[in-house]
Amino acid sequence: MRERDDWHLTDDIQHEAGPGDPFAAAVRATRMPMVITNPSLPDNPIVFCNEAFQQLTGYSREEIVGRNCRFLQGPDTDPTAVCQIRQAIEGGQDIAIELLNYRKDGSTFWNALYLSPVRNDRGDIDFFFASQLDVTDRVNENSAMARQKAEVEREVERRTADLQAALEAKTMLLHEVDHRVKNNLTMIGSLLRLQARTIKEPDTAAKLQAMLERVDALATVHRRLYQSNDITHFDLGAFAENLLSDVLGASGRDDLALETDIEAVEIPSSAAAPMGLVLNELLTNAIKHAYSNGRQGKLTVKVKRKSDDVIVRVQDDGPGLPDGQAPSGGLGTAVVERLAKQLHATVTWADARPGTLATVVARIDAL
Numbered sequence: 001m002r003e004r005d006d007w008h009l010t011d012d013i014q015h016e017a018g019p020g021d022p023f024a025a026a027v028r029a030t031r032m033p034m035v036i037t038n039p040s041l042p043d044n045p046i047v048f049c050n051e052a053f054q055q056l057t058g059y060s061r062e063e064i065v066g067r068n069c070r071f072l073q074g075p076d077t078d079p080t081a082v083c084q085i086r087q088a089i090e091g092g093q094d095i096a097i098e099l100l101n102y103r104k105d106g107s108t109f110w111n112a113l114y115l116s117p118v119r120n121d122r123g124d125i126d127f128f129f130a131s132q133l134d135v136t137d138r139v140n141e142n143s144a145m146a147r148q149k150a151e152v153e154r155e156v157e158r159r160t161a162d163l164q165a166a167l168e169a170k171t172m173l174l175h176e177v178d179h180r181v182k183n184n185l186t187m188i189g190s191l192l193r194l195q196a197r198t199i200k201e202p203d204t205a206a207k208l209q210a211m212l213e214r215v216d217a218l219a220t221v222h223r224r225l226y227q228s229n230d231i232t233h234f235d236l237g238a239f240a241e242n243l244l245s246d247v248l249g250a251s252g253r254d255d256l257a258l259e260t261d262i263e264a265v266e267i268p269s270s271a272a273a274p275m276g277l278v279l280n281e282l283l284t285n286a287i288k289h290a291y292s293n294g295r296q297g298k299l300t301v302k303v304k305r306k307s308d309d310v311i312v313r314v315q316d317d318g319p320g321l322p323d324g325q326a327p328s329g330g331l332g333t334a335v336v337e338r339l340a341k342q343l344h345a346t347v348t349w350a351d352a353r354p355g356t357l358a359t360v361v362a363r364i365d366a367l
Helices: 002-012 022-029 050-055 080-090 136-196 201-227 234-252 269-290 331-342
Strands: 035-039 046-049 095-102 108-121 123-131 233-235 258-262 266-268 300-305 309-315 345-351 356-363
Touching: 022 080, 035 050, 080 095, 108 136, 123 300, 136 201, 201 233, 201 234, 201 269, 201 300, 201 331, 233 234, 233 269, 234 269, 258 356, 266 269, 269 300, 269 309, 269 331, 269 356, 331 345, 331 356
Parallel strands: 258 300
Antiparallel strands: 035 046, 035 123, 095 108, 108 123, 233 266, 300 309, 309 356, 345 356
């Protein structure tokens, strides 16, 4: 009987426990495919294989014993894995590795191989013990998952590229709109300036000039919008730096001392125009009313972020106002208060002793 023949094959393994060795009995009886090779013989041949190994490979015991394990290799077996096994044998080391093997009928299976040397009392290697496990299903599942993952990643990349292209197209379109709005506002400003030259009445000319300043402020907003790579946000700090320079240049008041504490504060681009106009009104009101008749002094401008709020402060050192009272009557004040309401912001006016301090506080996520 085959079981008896398998048992007698273990007699060829010279072990101190003899044929009754429980190690040999376990190797013979286990359902895990196992082989034992003898490195003292030429080409380290198989000297024992159990029934499970024969069933796994499709070879009979007579076709297996006496051959090197490489007969299970085939065209698609990874040479790197084979090299690693050879190096482990030459170095007398354990190795656990997966490689593609071939059955007698030519079909393939993924073999989870564990190879370990068996040493005698002197430390010399008498045998190599190798167990095998058919992990084809797991490898195929992993391969299928890897293919699905790759397909998903390709689809994500494709859709991301489509979205990026759409965003770039939208950005280009919005930049073009902002650019044209800026150009139109600049043209309107030029026409109004031509008209202003024909007006002789000082009060009317002053009102027209104030309107021109508001148009210029809006043009500056749109200029920064079309120059920005981010179409969803607007840097209020950078705008404040530009606007302060423009307002002082237009007023001719380069004799005023400036103190600035301005940092980059990102606000939604939808709030850029009203916030820009508020800042413009605060600056122009301070210059016109605190430093009229050529009066000199220091203008302080701050744009900061504190927690979730953007804080804008414009302070002059002019005559000042009664504490807590807003400037009365002027269109600029009305514009600031109405725009602040639109922005869900608060505006406070305070006597800075000397001068006036105007503070705007807006919650960024409410803009």
